[in-house]
């Protein structure tokens with residue numbers, strides 16, 4: 128039985144979508160690792176923005192423009208405080224994790240040489256693999272893989288062996304979206320720094336569960352997407368140490384990112400604007416700040432403790448089903464369960480669960496190398512948020528049993 132540390136019934140009242148019916152059943156939303164749902168408090172900020180504040184920022188002298196600019200810059204400071212970032216101009220607002228990683232990968236083009244080495248973990252999301260492969264093609268740098276084991280933990284001994292003075296960059300997720308593994312990023316960062324390599328941590332999957340202290344981690348780059356922390360899509364953060372952000376060239380050219388433009392020569396704006404070309408997602412930025420406020424009001428320790436109990440309960444109930452195998456059994460993991468039942472394709476399982484109102488993700492979860500490692504086409508992934516309940520876990524388990532009987 129789960130000891131409820133959160134008032135989950137009250138929290139659920141904040142999420143209008145959780146009252147929806149899907150295929151005649153109450154929605155059971157267990158695809159939180161793909162995107163989280165949005166509370167009324169955050170939706171209200173979106174409505175308020177368009178009803179009261181809508182204007183372009185950083186340009187106008189008029190009142191609306193100044194108020195919108197203030198709200199946007201306030202949001203930047205909320206994000207800065209949330210992640211304990213030293214300077215607010217180290218917070219670059221992007222369209223999300225994918226955009227953030229591409230800014231860094233593009234920026235390193237002129238800093239790498241043939242034969243330089245980049246280390247990537249075996250359990251990355253495609254967005255933390257492909258931009259680096261493209262960087263290697265441009266520069267002749269070599270990508271090497273930090274292996275993982277059957278439990279879904281990185282083999283740290285191998286990581287330490289791979290590191291050398293040729294290593295220029297290491298990138299790894301804080302939490303794996305496909306397996307839930309919480310990676311030992313402090314150790315990864317420290318060891319890389321000893322060899323003079325920079326580290327980018329993809330925090331997209333960690334952010335809903337863990338409040339990372341970026342100064343104490345001493346990480347060089349950290350990325351997140353607001354839509355996984357109860358915020359909207361199309362907005363996210365690139366954190367970069369000031370010294371690195373000054374070294375990297377801008378990613379896109381346009382308005383907002385310049386100091387002076389002539390046809391002979393253009394000079395770039397200071398941080399953070401150098402990386403924020405064009406009119407940004409103003410409403411998204413403001414709402415991102417509101418989403419962090421919402422989650423902080425609940426409390427990240429409370430969230431983690433409750434989700435841990437949900438994970439524990441769901442794991443033990445699912446494992447009672449014969450033939451069910453869970454992929455990703457690391458000791459340190461967040462509330463993600465990737466599983467298959469012997470003889471059943473994950474897509475068939477997902478389709479039946481959907482008919483019963485249950486939203487799970489099926490497939491390779493944008494992490495195909497992990498599926499290749501386990502020699503499977505994909506998994507069914509149930510990922511839990513703080514608004515999920517023990518009753519919903521029971522609904523899932525009953526439905527998986529029913530689907531199994533139908534499909535085998």
Ligand SMILES: *Cc1c(COP(=O)(O)O)cnc(C)c1O
Pocket residue numbers: 160161223224225226252254255300302303304329330331332352
């Ligand atoms: C969701 C996710 C991404 C991609 O985020 P986008 O919002 O699609 O840019 C990258 N890495 C991890 C670990 C994720 O969970």
